[in-house]
Amino acid sequence: MSIAGKKIGIALSGGGYRAAAYHIGTLRALHRLGVLDKVDVISSVSGGSITAAYYALNKDNYEDFEKGFIKSLSKGVLWSSFLYVGIAVLLLLGISVAMGHLTAFLMGLLFPNLPILSGVCAALGGVIVLFLLLILFLKHSFVTLPTSKLISLLYNKVFFKKKTLGDLPDSPVLCINSTNIATQVPFFFSKKEMGEYAYRVRGKSIFNTEHFPIARAVMASSCVPYGFTPITIDRKYLTEEYKNCPNKPEAPKLIDGGVYDNQGAHKLSHDKSRFHTDFIIVSDAGNSSVSASGTTNFFNLAMNTISLMMNRIKRMQRADNLYETYVDKDHFAYVPLEWECGARLLQGFANNLKEGNVHPDVWQAHAITEEDITRLKGPESASANDAIIEKVKKTINWSELEREIPSEAGEQIARSVGTSLTALSHKEIESLAEHSAWLTETQVRLYMPTLINKEL
Numbered sequence: 001m002s003i004a005g006k007k008i009g010i011a012l013s014g015g016g017y018r019a020a021a022y023h024i025g026t027l028r029a030l031h032r033l034g035v036l037d038k039v040d041v042i043s044s045v046s047g048g049s050i051t052a053a054y055y056a057l058n059k060d061n062y063e064d065f066e067k068g069f070i071k072s073l074s075k076g077v078l079w080s081s082f083l084y085v086g087i088a089v090l091l092l093l094g095i096s097v098a099m100g101h102l103t104a105f106l107m108g109l110l111f112p113n114l115p116i117l118s119g120v121c122a123a124l125g126g127v128i129v130l131f132l133l134l135i136l137f138l139k140h141s142f143v144t145l146p147t148s149k150l151i152s153l154l155y156n157k158v159f160f161k162k163k164t165l166g167d168l169p170d171s172p173v174l175c176i177n178s179t180n181i182a183t184q185v186p187f188f189f190s191k192k193e194m195g196e197y198a199y200r201v202r203g204k205s206i207f208n209t210e211h212f213p214i215a216r217a218v219m220a221s222s223c224v225p226y227g228f229t230p231i232t233i234d235r236k237y238l239t240e241e242y243k244n245c246p247n248k249p250e251a252p253k254l255i256d257g258g259v260y261d262n263q264g265a266h267k268l269s270h271d272k273s274r275f276h277t278d279f280i281i282v283s284d285a286g287n288s289s290v291s292a293s294g295t296t297n298f299f300n301l302a303m304n305t306i307s308l309m310m311n312r313i314k315r316m317q318r319a320d321n322l323y324e325t326y327v328d329k330d331h332f333a334y335v336p337l338e339w340e341c342g343a344r345l346l347q348g349f350a351n352n353l354k355e356g357n358v359h360p361d362v363w364q365a366h367a368i369t370e371e372d373i374t375r376l377k378g379p380e381s382a383s384a385n386d387a388i389i390e391k392v393k394k395t396i397n398w399s400e401l402e403r404e405i406p407s408e409a410g411e412q413i414a415r416s417v418g419t420s421l422t423a424l425s426h427k428e429i430e431s432l433a434e435h436s437a438w439l440t441e442t443q444v445r446l447y448m449p450t451l452i453n454k455e456l
Contacts (some may be wrong), residue, residue, distance in 0.1 A: 009277030014258035016419035019285035025436025028282035036074025045257030049221035076423035100126025155215035166210035177257035178220040182250040189217035206240035220254040284336040365449035396445035
């Protein structure tokens with residue numbers, strides 16, 4: 001499962017159903033390259049956790065996995081929440097109208113000669129009752145709006161069929177990431193352990209994973225703030241009380257894993273993590289475009305502000321993981337939806353080589369010499385750049401890749417897909433998958449040639 005004792009990991013980013021579909025292409029390309037079966041760890045957040053968990057449960061037959069997953073993505077899971085909210089709104093309106101009629105009836109008994117007063121009191125009473133009910137409803141929204149519980153039920157029905165963490169395979173190791181509000185750090189789910197450092201007694205996690213529902217773990221990973229209610233851990237999954245932990249932490253309250261790390265690469269890249277790997281393929285379905293013209297109200301402003309902050313965090317993480325010096329670093333291949341598929345990737349590789357951000361194992365595999373790199377940094381940089389790109393074209397079989405570049409129309413469709421959990425069309429799914437598959441194969445050939453040029 002490793003090359004020269006080194007581990008291979010895949011990070012599947014968040015982004016709702018868009019991310020879930022996008023990651024199909026990443027897995028498809030790795031399967032075609034013969035790498036997927038040799039992956040040691042899959043780390044996922046949010047929408048990526050849907051794909052990761054479904055693949056882990058159905059990995060024995062890749063074709064069946066992809067066919068079944070695409071079919072499942074054609075079914076939305078938000079309709080239950082919409083239905084519930086609709087019923088709740090109708091119920092609140094019904095109670096308000098009933099209270100208005102009751103007020104009118106009572107006023108009619110007290111003041112039978114003042115029908116106008118009864119009408120005014122009926123309207124006023126209804127409005128006041130509706131206002132008070134709305135306040136109570138929203139104040140206790142974690143109870144009155146159990147959206148996460150509803151989505152979990154549909155996750156079970158559509159994707160996971162009541163499977164638990166104990167049903168996951170031993171390999172690849174699956175790490176489903178969430179964010180714990182109680183401790184402000186990541187909270188993970190895997191087959192053998194779940195939790196984080198705060199919830200340990202005598203060095204062992206206080207949570208029992210064997211019967212914990214995968215659907216609930218995925219819901220915790222995709223629990224978008226403001227949209228869904230935080231996930232809590234039922235006491236039946238505890239092996240120890242929280243008070244027995246050394247620092248006596250609060251009970252976990254879990255939200256979207258993307259709040260802490262929306263690429264899912266943190267667990268793979270952190271050298272002290274139990275999930276650390278040496279080769280990391282990051283499949284990033286984020287689409288970071290922010291429109292100033294579309295910022296027309298407070299809600300748009302809040303969402304765009306959040307997007308700006310998340311994009312900044314992503315760029316910092318990407319710089320630290322991918323573009324910093326290769327010394328004592330892992331091998332990274334980055335596969336983002338926001339990048340165009342084309343020859344610009346070749347120039348990007350040459351630029352990274354010039355800046356010293358490419359591991360010697362990589363440039364040597366491309367038949368690039370130290371002399372080539374020296375020339376790239378000197379007065380002959382232009383000719384050296386062209387020579388290096390020509391070498392790389394040969395080693396990655398660029399002529400073959402060039403014929404398979406996704407169409408511009410397909411890329412536009414892929415980027416137009418939203419991040420909700422509503423059903424996707426076959427065209428949307430394939431557009432996302434084709435973009436990711438091509439980019440994954442190209443980036444792996446560029447930055448991880450040893451994975452496909454040597455026997456693992």
